[in-house]
Amino acid sequence: MSDIFTKLAYQTFQQGKAAFALAHKNTASQLRNLINPPINQLRTKPLSPDILQLLRQRLEQILETDWQDAQLGVYPESLLFDNPWEDFWRYYPGICLDLLNIWERVNQNKYQEFSPDIDIQNYPNYYRRNFHYQTDGYLSDTSANLYDLQVELLFNGAADPMRRRVLAPLKEGLKAFDAVPPQQIRVLDVACGTGRTLKMIRASLPKASLFGTDLSPTYLRKANQLLSQIPGELPQLMQAKAEELPYRDNYFHGITCVFLFHELPPSIRQRIIEQCFRVIQPGGVFVICDSIQAIDFPQFMPMMENFPAMFHEPYYRHYITDDLVKRLTQAGFEAITTQNHFMSKYWIAHKPEDATV
Template sequence: MAIRKDTLWEQFLSPVIRGLLDKEQMIVVRDRIDWQGTIDRYQPAAFVYPEYYHTQNYHGIEGGYLTQTAAITYDPITQYVLPPYEPWVRQSAIAEIRSQPQRILDLGCGTGAMTLPLKQAFPGAVVTGLDLSPYMLAVAEDRAKLAGVEIDWQHGTATDLSQFEAGSFDLITAALLFHETPPATAQTILAQSYRLLAPGGQIVILDGNQTTLRSLDWLNNIFEEPYIQAYAAGNLDAWLGRAGFDEVRTKDVFWLNQVTRGVKR
């Protein structure tokens, strides 16, 4: 496991934001979930985590997303670090969907922060959320139960989606995934996504604004994000083009974020 970095986030911002968190509510969530039973149900016994994922800390949390702490704190913290208002940012991605998809796959779904709004926007669709962390899926499952929606939660890596047949989905989404993966991994995920989309299907990606991040080195150093500088140096439009997507375009969202869309012809 990586050694925790002495970032500006850890020194100054984390104590402030953690002071704003509703700790009693987080305890309620923690105690409501059958962690071991849920993890045993999602995580295959012989599953091998990708090295890029399990050897890094994310957001100053030792163990990264493979921890109960990361799963419980993710939603409360994200509301403060996805300005100006997290639901607006996520809805801006949903607004770029140019169809009425019936089969949706949300990659790197985490706690379901994007998956649930997708199901609410397209209630007739069959929605699948996939993530590498069984801890995050435990929270996602809990959120879906409270919301009264049916979502197919699956544990796995977005670089190997062989459990799905080609052309299985009309829409694939990824929110805040690619800045947390090495560029080569991101390219593999996009190739897998292209295979899984039916002709005319769309991919919609919400993530940090690459142009903005390139001009703000200090911002890249605030959080413990091991791959964000490589992500900022890249170009999602070009990555999508190399994967075979057409009609690729990126739209700025509140300066710090962007939504990138592509179509499989």
């Protein structure tokens, strides 16, 4: 009976997050049309009732999968209710205030605007952008503080359930190393951002050694702050390009990468895959989570086509038709499978046990 009540509590919890996200979007849309109506011209025609119904069904499906994985012991039930409430109440007003700046950038097509005190010279060209038109791109403390909330609002409260879908294939892939003591298992989260995925991996793998890399020093500070709240946790975070990972060959047993590939030029995607192949041990598993692609749900194409215009995602159009299975195969991975959950897609790839690099 307790499981029934817990499941009802989880469903209510998620419904509350979704309701707030929808209310936020509706209010923001109305204000935007009053304050900056030209932005409305970027919008595509409204989604059909059939598409909206499909979205609701897929949201229900991922929440059911999320619950089932907790029941199966992939991660503790407490993770289902983990939400950065303190950050939410502290930083939500900042999201609302920053909307004015975002709308202005959208209207004037400004997507490479940074504060004078931010040095962008040491970052690759593809990174020197105001992704999502947000202030100072990924290079400010404000951006790091707002990011997780922004993503939850964008996905109607389902961002965390989408992130958690990497945990089951990661744990399954690590079974190849059952003979290795748990504390000697090494897992890397590439482009770890605020550390939210790493926090989930910690809940799923309480003894593994966890590592994270990211290009943004402010996001790494945020990740360090988040992970340091876990008793006994010593975050092993490093500022680094994902296409130039600073680790020796065959070092990690598992690697994850969440919501990165759609923000990369095609050549950089390939280099990152090759780097992950290099640093992962033979028999290791590589799990990618990112946006759905055109081949998965053609009926969602209106949303996918509108996304780069509304949120400045310059590499997204190529991403939705990119063959990542082919890229993974070219790098040397095998036994590649894919999954879809709500608005996300997953690639699970394995390094051959007889690989020499």
